[in-house]
Amino acid sequence: MGSRSSLLICVLVFGVVSALFTGHPESAWPLAQIDDYLLNILIMAGINVILAVSLNIVSGHTGQFSLGHAGFMAVGAYGSAAVTQIGGKAILNALSFLGGAAPTCVFVLSLFVGGSLAAVAGLAVGLPSLRLKGDYLAIVTLGFGEIIRVVIQNTEAVGGARGLTGIPSFTTLGWTWGLAAFCIYCVSALVRSTYGRGFLAVRDDEIAAEAMGVNTTKYKVTAFVVGSFFAGLAGALYAHLIGYITPEGFSFLKSVDVVVMVILGGMGSTLGVTVAACLLTFLNELLRQAEQYRMVAFALLLIVLMILRPQGLLGGIDRWIQARRNRS
Amino acid sequence: MLELTNVTAGYGSITALHGVTLRVEKGSIVTLVGANGAGKSTTLRAISGLVKVREGSVQYAGEALTNLPPHEIVARGVAHVPEGRMIFSNLTVMENLQMGAYLRRDRAGIAKDLGFVLETFPRLHERATQQAGTLSGGEQQMLAIGRALMGRPSCLMLDEPSLGIAPLLVKTIFEKIVQVNRELGLTVLLVEQNAHLALEVSHFGYVLETGKILLADRSENLRANPAVQAAYLGA
Numbered sequence: 407m408g409s410r411s412s413l414l415i416c417v418l419v420f421g422v423v424s425a426l427f428t429g430h431p432e433s434a435w436p437l438a439q440i441d442d443y444l445l446n447i448l449i450m451a452g453i454n455v456i457l458a459v460s461l462n463i464v465s466g467h468t469g470q471f472s473l474g475h476a477g478f479m480a481v482g483a484y485g486s487a488a489v490t491q492i493g494g495k496a497i498l499n500a501l502s503f504l505g506g507a508a509p510t511c512v513f514v515l516s517l518f519v520g521g522s523l524a525a526v527a528g529l530a531v532g533l534p535s536l537r538l539k540g541d542y543l544a545i546v547t548l549g550f551g552e553i554i555r556v557v558i559q560n561t562e563a564v565g566g567a568r569g570l571t572g573i574p575s576f577t578t579l580g581w582t583w584g585l586a587a588f589c590i591y592c593v594s595a596l597v598r599s600t601y602g603r604g605f606l607a608v609r610d611d612e613i614a615a616e617a618m619g620v621n622t623t624k625y626k627v628t629a630f631v632v633g634s635f636f637a638g639l640a641g642a643l644y645a646h647l648i649g650y651i652t653p654e655g656f657s658f659l660k661s662v663d664v665v666v667m668v669i670l671g672g673m674g675s676t677l678g679v680t681v682a683a684c685l686l687t688f689l690n691e692l693l694r695q696a697e698q699y700r701m702v703a704f705a706l707l708l709i710v711l712m713i714l715r716p717q718g719l720l721g722g723i724d725r726w727i728q729a730r731r732n733r734s
Numbered sequence: 735m736l737e738l739t740n741v742t743a744g745y746g747s748i749t750a751l752h753g754v755t756l757r758v759e760k761g762s763i764v765t766l767v768g769a770n771g772a773g774k775s776t777t778l779r780a781i782s783g784l785v786k787v788r789e790g791s792v793q794y795a796g797e798a799l800t801n802l803p804p805h806e807i808v809a810r811g812v813a814h815v816p817e818g819r820m821i822f823s824n825l826t827v828m829e830n831l832q833m834g835a836y837l838r839r840d841r842a843g844i845a846k847d848l849g850f851v852l853e854t855f856p857r858l859h860e861r862a863t864q865q866a867g868t869l870s871g872g873e874q875q876m877l878a879i880g881r882a883l884m885g886r887p888s889c890l891m892l893d894e895p896s897l898g899i900a901p902l903l904v905k906t907i908f909e910k911i912v913q914v915n916r917e918l919g920l921t922v923l924l925v926e927q928n929a930h931l932a933l934e935v936s937h938f939g940y941v942l943e944t945g946k947i948l949l950a951d952r953s954e955n956l957r958a959n960p961a962v963q964a965a966y967l968g969a
Contacts, residue, residue: 603829607833607836610824611820611823613784613820614878616784617815617820617882618833618836618885619808619885620833
């Protein structure tokens with residue numbers, strides 16, 4: 407069994423178990439109830455996994471350094487909230503023939519709308535900017551991320567700078583980890599495929615990739631669109647978890663958080679990035695006791711880790727597993 | 735036949751080629767010699783679409799290649815092995831070779847060509863599962879050539895295959911180039927600093943200087959030419 411399938415199974419099992427055991431106060435499994443604080447952290451970890459794995463296809467696998475991930479997350483969050491909160495009643499009424507399943511359908515629709523809008527934003531940003539490389543691309547994506555945020559800030563229809571409140575809390579542990587598993591599966595299946603080897607080729611050497619007949623622009627834009635779609639999904643989950651979103655929540659710093667997860671986990675390693683996203687979410691909470699020293703401790707930990715393991719926590723592990731399998 | 739007519743190309747405000755005209759006959763080995771900055775690499779890049787052609791035209795097998803995107807030029811059978819090898823260092827040797835057949839869909843043909851490449855370069859066979867970045871310089875060059883052959887090109891362009899490689903391996907690589915030219919009937923356009931070696935294996939040669947063709951002749955005549963000897967052969 408490959409590392410990909412085992413990882414996928416772990417996440418799926420976790421998702422199914424958590425969906426059965428928690429989520430609703432009236433759950434049939436009262437013994438397995440966990441407290442809300444822990445539940446929230448677990449859901450946030452799942453959302454961060456989606457963000458990190460989706461950025462990894464852009465930065466890790468395709469080698470395009472992007473600093474605008476939070477912008478796409480914002481598009482997803484606002485797009486989905488527009489469906490459930492602003493258009494909520496009307497859509498719910500329209501779907502009333504579905505009976506009890508109607509709210510779930512609205513949520514699924516909102517997730518889809520959020521992800522798709524983010525993907526469209528990704529395409530709009532990617533097409534002109536992916537002709538740039540390295541530092542220049544980083545600056546342009548940073549700029550686009552901020553533009554998205556500022557546009558939202560000045561759009562009264564979605565609450566402007568006050569943000570959007572009263573978003574129904576649809577997000578559960580099962581939904582989050584189910585989608586995280588879906589995201590992990592899509593990204594790793596894509597990268598392992600013959601088609602997907604083009605992404606790795608673009609990262610390793612763009613000119614050589616072009617000389618092999620790889621349409622590099624198409625690959626870069628595809629990576630960007632897929633990454634943005636999942637960032638949008640993460641944003642949609644986030645909006646329906648917190649119930650209240652402001653443009654400030656999707657600032658440049660949020661993008662940096664995701665970049666840190668990818669670098670820490672190991673560029674191009676889906677497993678590593680998944681672990682890092684969980685680890686950083688929990689670390690953030692554990693360090694709460696350190697109060698004002700929290701960020702200092704966090705930064706120090708990152709520095710030490712980068713010195714000890716510059717390739718990332720689990721960077722190169724996929725290769726290592728593969729090499730072992732080849733030998734045996 | 736590959737034909738360049740009055741090709742002008744460059745980078746930004748710098749013009750590297752000032753109207754280059756040359757022909758590469760089908761099935762022959764043609765070499766471009768010249769000093770650093772003469773425009774040898776730029777000529778190859780202009781053919782494979784990595785550099786924009788500003789004026790003039792590139793024709794291959796009766797079809798215009800001028801300013802097509804690189805992936806479409808590859809699809810027409812012109813493969814480019816760029817300078818400095820440029821292999822995919824994080825992929826394995828085998829994956830690199832598979833990338834070479836990226837545009838092909840005929841599984842049987844790919845398997846056959848893979849067999850040919852591994853037979854021609856036994857070293858690659860030994861190291862098939864190794865990460866390509868860990869190969870020696872010479873092995874990386876063999877991989878780059880092998881990878882280009884995997885696309886089953888009809889014309890192979892090699893940019894400085896001897897650069898930074900142990901002399902013993904240089905000889906092997908040039909033998910392989912002659913071998914694929916003979917066995918596959920492959921047209922080869924070779925750019926090489928080592929003019930001596932290049933003029934020995936090639937049929938026809940062009941001497942480039944500051945973006946212009948200075949001399950064009952059969953390789954043995956160029957080798958005998960006193961001016962060429964003085965400038966490029968160190969005689």
